Amino acid sequence: MNALHVEGLVARQGRRAVLQGADLSVTQGSITALLGQNGSGKSTLMRSVLGLHPRQRGQVRILDLPPNAKGPQVRQRATYVPTTGAVMVQETARTHFSFGRRVYPRWSMKRALETAAELHVPLDQRAGRLSTGQRMGLALAYALGSGTEVMLLDEPTNGLDPDHRILFAQLLVAYASEGNSVLLSSHVLHEVEGLADRAAFLKDGRIILEADLDELRTQHAIVQAILPGVVPAGTIQNLRALPGVQGFEVQGRTLTVHVQGGREALLAALASLRPVDVQVKPRPLADAYAELLGGVA
C-alpha cells in the first residue's frame, strides 16, 4: 500500500488546467520532494489531493482511502501544512495543541511541545502575531504532534532560520523512520538532498519523473582528474568517444567529465594518463533539476 497514490489528476485554477493528468506515488516511510518551478502547480496538487481544491478528474488514495471518505478516517491520518504555516490565526500554540489532542487519536503533546520549544515558538501568543518562521514552526509542531501517518508540507522551511532548518530536518527524518510518509515541496535543492529519499518533478501539469534520489545521484557523476601536465593532444577526442561521456571541461591540468551510467571505461582511460588525483562526485540535484525542468544548475 502506498501512503499516497495519485493517478491522472486534472485540476484548474480559473480557466487554466494547471494539472493535466498528474500521477504520483509516495511509498510508506518515504520523504518525497515535489519539485517544480514557481507556478508549476505544486500547491494546487497538494490541495487537490486533500480535497481542499476541486479536482476535475483523477483518482486519489491516501492510505488506500479516498480523501473525501465519510467520517474522520483520512483527516485523522493525514496532515497538511500550507506555505503560510499555522492557519488558526486567532489561536495560540497552546490552544492549537489542546485542539490537536481532541482531534488526533495518536496525538503526542510531548512531541508538539518539544518541537515548539526546539523551534522557539512562543506558546501563549496568537498565531496571527507570530513571525513568519514562528508561524511555520507552530504548524510543524502541530503536524508532528498529530502523529498522523501522512504529512503534506508545502515549503515547510519557509521562514525558518538556518539552525531551525537543520533541527526541522532531523525531526522530519526521525518521523519518517517510524514508518510515516511525507510529501514536501521545496525550492531549496541542497536541503532536499539532505532530507528526501525520492523526488517527483512537476512540469506542464504532469509529473515527468519520479525517482529515487540515490539513483539520480549515482546514474550521473562528475569525474574530475588532475593530470601531471597539460592535457595531451587527442585525449579529449578519445575520452569523448567513451560510453556514457556527456560533457567535458578542461582547465589547465584539470579535466572534468560528466558521465552517465557505467564509468569503468572512463576511469580506465583516465588511469592511463597517470593522474595525480581522480575524484568521482555524485551529480548534484540542481543538475537534474536544470536538465528536467529548465533553469540554471
Ligand SMILES: Nc1ncnc2c1ncn2[C@@H]1O[C@H](COP(=O)(O)OP(=O)(O)OP(=O)(O)O)[C@@H](O)[C@H]1O
Ligand atoms: N487563487 C488562485 N487563483 C487563480 N490562479 C491561481 C490561484 N492560485 C494559483 N493560481 C495559479 O495556478 C498556477 C499554479 O499555482 P501553484 O500555487 O499551485 O504553483 P506552485 O508550484 O505551488 O508555485 P510556487 O512554487 O510559486 O509556490 C499558477 O500559474 C498560479 O498563477
